Amino acid sequence: MVKQEAVTLTPVDILHEPVTLEFLGFKSKETWTESDLEEAIINHMQEFLLEMGNGFCFEARQKRILIDTDYFKADLIFYHRILKCHVIVDIKIDRFRHEYASQMNTYLNYYKYEVMQPGDNPPVGLLLCTGKGDTLVKYATAGLDQNIFVQKYMINLPSVEDLTSYIEKETEKEIGRLSSAK
Numbered sequence: 001m002v003k004q005e006a007v008t009l010t011p012v013d014i015l016h017e018p019v020t021l022e023f024l025g026f027k028s029k030e031t032w033t034e035s036d037l038e039e040a041i042i043n044h045m046q047e048f049l050l051e052m053g054n055g056f057c058f059e060a061r062q063k064r065i066l067i068d069t070d071y072f073k074a075d076l077i078f079y080h081r082i083l084k085c086h087v088i089v090d091i092k093i094d095r096f097r098h099e100y101a102s103q104m105n106t107y108l109n110y111y112k113y114e115v116m117q118p119g120d121n122p123p124v125g126l127l128l129c130t131g132k133g134d135t136l137v138k139y140a141t142a143g144l145d146q147n148i149f150v151q152k153y154m155i156n157l158p159s160v161e162d163l164t165s166y167i168e169k170e171t172e173k174e175i176g177r178l179s180s181a182k
Contacts, residue, residue, distance in 0.1 A: 019128060019153040023047040026155045034093050038062075038075055041091070055082035065110050074107050085121040086111050089128060096132035096150050098140035105144045128153045 024040040026032060041048045042061060049056050060077040076089040088107045092100060104125040111123040125148045137150045 019051060019151055021153055022156050024155065032093065034091055037091050037093060055080045057081055065107065067110060083121055084119065086115065086123040087126060088123055089126045092127065092129045094130055096127065096129040096137055098136065100127050101140040101144060101148060104148050108145045108147060122147055126151060
């Protein structure tokens with residue numbers, strides 16, 4: 001019998017994009033608020049956890065964080081049992097903006113200094129936005145905690161054309177990675 005070694009996972013290994021939230025039942029032309037979206041995710045927690053992947057354990061919603069005399073609220077808090085770290089999810093109803101990175105960095109530092117237990121790995125921040133510009137994300141997160149991830153979410157499944165384009169882009173990236181690894 002061949003013994004297999006365990007593969008050590010990193011946050012990049014568990015996060016995927018886009019996050020598809022079609023199970024929430026929102027229509028593309030509807031208007032909704034962050035609270036509406038968060039409420040729908042809570043009401044469909046099983047489907048959300050399946051979309052996020054293996055290892056996520058729900059811990060809190062609208063977690064109040066007291067820093068000095070100000071309260072902040074992180075939308076959703078999970079503990080990832082495989083990565084052994086907290087995953088802080090902040091849901092935005094628009095494209096990524098630079099101030100979202102600063103807000104998430106504050107949450108991560110709070111969890112690092114106030115919540116993290118011996119044996120835990122540093123927390124991971126996941127900003128779910130309707131869209132993002134890769135260059136803005138790069139500039140806004142440069143110099144910040146490397147565990148801040150900005151992922152696009154979609155309320156509806158993509159069209160066949162969008163799926164085809166996505167598969168082609170991902171295939172080209174993979175071919176590029178394999179070529180540079182040689």
